Amino acid sequence: MLTVGLNSCPNSQSFLIQLPPEIISQIVDYCPSSSILALSNVCKSMQEVGVRSLYRHLSFTKASRFLKCCYALIRNNGAASSVRGLQINLVDRHILFAFFQILATVLRRLHNLQCLEVLHDGPGFQWALESCYFPHLSLLRTRLPLTQDLINFLSRHSSTISELHLDGQSSIFTLSHVPITLPNLTSFTGNPGFVRFIVQRQDKPRLSSVHMTSLNIMDLEEVEIIEAMKHLQDVAGETLRTVTIVGSGFAGPLARHASNYLTNLKVLGLMHLSFMEIELFSTEQLCEEVKLLLPNLPQLQRLIMGRMHSVSTQTQTLDFAEGHKLVVEFSSICPGLDFVCLPDDTEWNRIRIPNNGSSYFYIWFPEVSQFSVASAWQLLDILCAEGRKYPSWLSLLKLILKEAVGKWYLNEARENASNSENGPDIQESIRTAIETLLNEIDKRVEGN
Structure with a gap:
């Protein structure tokens, strides 16, 4: 094997910089934030790469930390243009109006924003969004009430939003506004009372999933629920x-x-x-x-x-x-x-098993990670009882249980070995248990 040190190459200092930008970005994405910060101090080119990676997805729970980032986004055009995702989930309940003024200034600079999550119900956020437009916004998730300001924001982005999460606690029945048309909507999450207002018939049907998960979901009258479900079937029954x-x-x-x-x-x-x-x-x-x-x-x-x-x-x-x-x-x-x-x-998957040429039969099998010592033997009884109907299944049963139960035992062995002085003894007892189980499978296979 030929090994060449980086320092032995001509122009070794520029070796990394000469890589294609896409390759450099992928390498940097695997680095922790501390390493990216150090890399950004190497040269101007690496600083640009570091900024793109550090500011691509931003998430904040404290207003003070968010404000520090805001100042960087205002001063650095490259940082602002790098932001693709922004999540604001502040634990602060009382925020000064000056914060929203700064927020509005920053948001207007995020021209490449694709995912916006405002997980706070403060009215100041609606004011900050009032004059914003994001040409590439595809996902909006918010706990803001569905007021006229938010409706106007949705209308401005109606041609780009594909995923919409409305977790606010307002009711559309108090609004005097025409329904919103979102031609590219593929997923909607929120109160089913919003369905008739948000979900409309599309020229090219795209809506595939609806998640009715708002906390005030149980406050709806049954007649409202029936109307919402009828509406969904009428406008999205083909694709939902x-x-x-x-x-x-x-x-x-x-x-x-x-x-x-x-x-x-x-x-x-x-x-x-x-x-x-x-x-x-x-x-x-x-x-x-x-x-x-x-x-x-x-x-x-x-x-x-x-x-x-x-x-x-x-x-x-x-x-x-x-x-x-x-x-x-x-x-x-x-x-x-x-x-x-x-x-x-507990999770169960149905497995299709070939039987006598082109025919098949099915058997339900639990997720391997949920095995325990007792359940492995219980499962053996269940599957053998099913397998007796189809002799070709019994040989495959041995292979599946051998791999599945074997993995579980070995994982337990590693955990016990690291936490106990009797690790080797535990491993030996586990090997014995596996052999006992497999021998029992052999007996049952031969008996059938």
């Missing part, structure tokens, strides 16, 4: 494939009417929101409610369930036998399902 819903349980009006009208969904996300302990539905109860929704969704491929708690609580975890029974029941209702995440966060 993903819907996420937050609610107390999965049998509420929003989930029911979404399944009634949006029958072409491929992905359904359901999030149970608990504010008090009495609202902690059991996993079995949530799954029973889901079964009532599935008959209306024959095209469904992915079902994702979860929980959101206002207080720390312990979620009931199903064993693999219970989880397997549930996902099999779901797939019997929706034959196209190939992925299910249960409310206890």
Whole structure:
């Protein structure tokens, strides 16, 4: 192997600078901020590269730190033109008006901004946005209420916004304004009450996902929910494939009417929101409610369930036998399902297995990372019972379990070896356990 030191090359100091700018930018992107700062002091060319990397995506939670960056953006045209993403999530609740004056000055300089997130509901932010226009803005996420100022901002960017997140707590029914047309909108997140105002028919249908996750989602009247779901089906039924819903349980009006009208969904996300302990539905109860929704969704491929708690609580975890029974029941209702995440966060994938030439059969298999010692043996019983129907599956079962369970045991061995003086003994016991499991698989394969 021929090794050439950088210092032995002619003009070695300019070697890095002579690389294509795209290559230099990719290299710098892998460096920590401290290294980029040091690199920026090497020469003018490296300073330009460092500025582009440091200011590409900005995120702030403190007003004082943000103001320091604002001064740099005002003084340095290169820094301002480098900003592609800006997130403002300030913990300060009381901000002086002078801050918004500086913010407005800075925002007007960000001509290449593509993603803007204002995760604060202070009215001063609307004033700062009032005279701004970003020619390349594609994503807007804000907790600002949907007032006339924000509507005007959306109208100015109607031709560029493709992802819109409106988490504000206002209602559109108090607004006297025509609906906003966003011809390139692909994803909308917010209160379903905003749907009829924001989501309109597109010349080239693009809207593929709607996430109804605003915190005041449960304040809507049922008639408003029905009108919103009908509207979605009318204007986006051809392209809408993903819907996420937050609610107390999965049998509420929003989930029911979404399944009634949006029958072409491929992905359904359901999030149970608990504010008090009495609202902690059991996993079995949530799954029973889901079964009532599935008959209306024959095209469904992915079902994702979860929980959101206002207080720390312990979620009931199903064993693999219970989880397997549930996902099999779901797939019997929706034959196209190939992925299910249960409310206890266990994930199941449906695997297609060849059987006798061109035919196939399917079997549900849990995420490997969720294995435990006890569940591995339980899973072996489940899969062997399924596999007896299809002898060709049993040999493949051995390979899958050998790799999956083997990885789990080995990861546990490494963790215990680093935290215990008895590491070698633990590793030996794990090897023995793996051999025992594989021998049991061999016996069952031979028995069938």
